[in-house]
Amino acid sequence: MLDVRNLQKTYTGRHRHVEAxxxxxxxxxxxxxxxxxxxxxxxxxxxLKCVAGLLSPTGGEVLLDGSPVTGPPPGMAVVFQEYGRSLFAWMNVRDNVALPLRRKKLGRARERELVDHALEVVGLADAHRAFPWQLSGGMQQRVAIARAVAFEPKVLLMDEPFAAVDAQTRAELEDLVRRLWHELGVTVLFVTHDIDEAVYLGRRTIILSASPTVVLEDLTIDLPDERDQVHTRSSTRFAELRAHVYEQIQRAKHHHGDLQAPPADLGKDRAPRPTTS
Ligand SMILES: Nc1ncnc2c1ncn2[C@@H]1O[C@H](COP(=O)(O)OP(=O)(O)OP(=O)(O)O)[C@@H](O)[C@H]1O
Incomplete structure (x- = not known):
């Protein structure tokens, strides 16, 4: 579905080159x-911007279903951290969600159907006439998610989408993403700096080194598929995986792409079984 191959990006300015x-x-x-x-x-x-076709890589390529991504592909939607900036204050919730659908030219009835369904699944059916500034941060992020859902993407990219909301809201939104992933069968690439979130959400976590960046580890999250905030997070396996990712991130801080990635420490009993795919 999504292939990232030898991707390189160097920002070149007049006085500064950053090999990201x-x-x-x-x-x-x-x-x-x-x-x-x-x-x-x-x-x-x-x-994430390179994957979304919003930024041209310096080298390598991103392929979606075998086709190179050279601009925003029609089957992709992105949810950014700054929901406040991605929603238009002068449009109500419904119009904000409908906005990207306009260029699909689906007709009013289908558009209404998709918007209603998206608002329903994120739990905002009653707030469709409200304006973003009348909503809490968590609700605003739900609107941003509804907008992505209404677009019916094959791939959903999420860039630290819950970094700016409180812990309780974050937990609710994490469960919402898991539910949508299950119900819609969508492919999700989720960027986070939160270690617990990286373990709780998916079946795989890719751990990146410090910049200039390489993949340090591609870790299988072998937690049961049925997850909930109380039992999953208090399980022994969750704690083991969390500790492993934490240690890897600590190592990642000192590990730049110019060094050979050392193998994951498999010697300890509690070490997870990392896989590379
Ligand atoms: N437009 C740009 N021009 C020059 N350098 C940039 C630009 N955007 C990002 N960088 C640099 O590229 C590197 C990676 O930045 P990026 O924002 O992708 O990292 P990040 O992992 O998302 O950061 P954070 O965890 O703080 O959100 C940083 O050194 C940053 O300064």
Whole structure:
């Protein structure tokens, strides 16, 4: 479905060159939910923008179903962290959600159907006439998610979408993403700097090194598929995986792409079984 091959990105300015991504290769299968985690400034947003076709890589390529991504592909939707900036204050919830559908020219009835369904699944059916500034941060982020859902994407890219909401709202939104992923069968690439979130959400977590960035580890999250905030997070396996990702991130902070990635520490009893795909 989604292939990132030898992706490189160097920002070139008049006085400054920043090699953000050195060499990234990974594959996301259809219907997977994969998290990307790494130290602050390691290039997560840069990577996501390249995948979304919003930024041209310096080298390598992104393929969606075998076709190179050279601009925003029709089957992709992105949810950014700054929901406040992605919603238009002068449009009500319904119009904000409907906005990207306009260029699909689906006809009014179908558009209404998609918007109603999207608002229903994110739990905002009653708030469709409200304006963004009348909603809490968590509700505004739900509107941004509804907008992505209404678009019926094959691939949903999420860039630290819950970084700005409180812990309780974050937990609710995490469960919402898992539910949507299950119900819609959409492929999700989820960027986060939150280690718990990276373990809780998906079946795989890709751990990135510090910039210039390479893939440090592609870790299988072998938690049962039925997850909930209380039992999953208090399970022994969750704690083991969390500790492992934490240690890897600590290592990642000192590990730049110019070094050979050392193998994951498999010697300890509690170490998870990392896989590379
Ligand atoms: N437009 C730009 N011009 C020059 N350098 C940039 C630009 N955007 C990002 N960078 C640099 O590229 C590197 C990666 O930035 P990026 O925002 O992708 O990292 P990140 O992992 O998303 O950061 P954070 O965890 O803080 O959100 C940083 O060194 C940053 O300064």
């Amino acid at each position: 991504l050195r060499n990234l290769t990974f594959h996301v299968g259809a219907g997977e939910l994969v998290c990307l985690v790494g130290p602050s400034g390691c290039g997560k947003t840069t990577l």
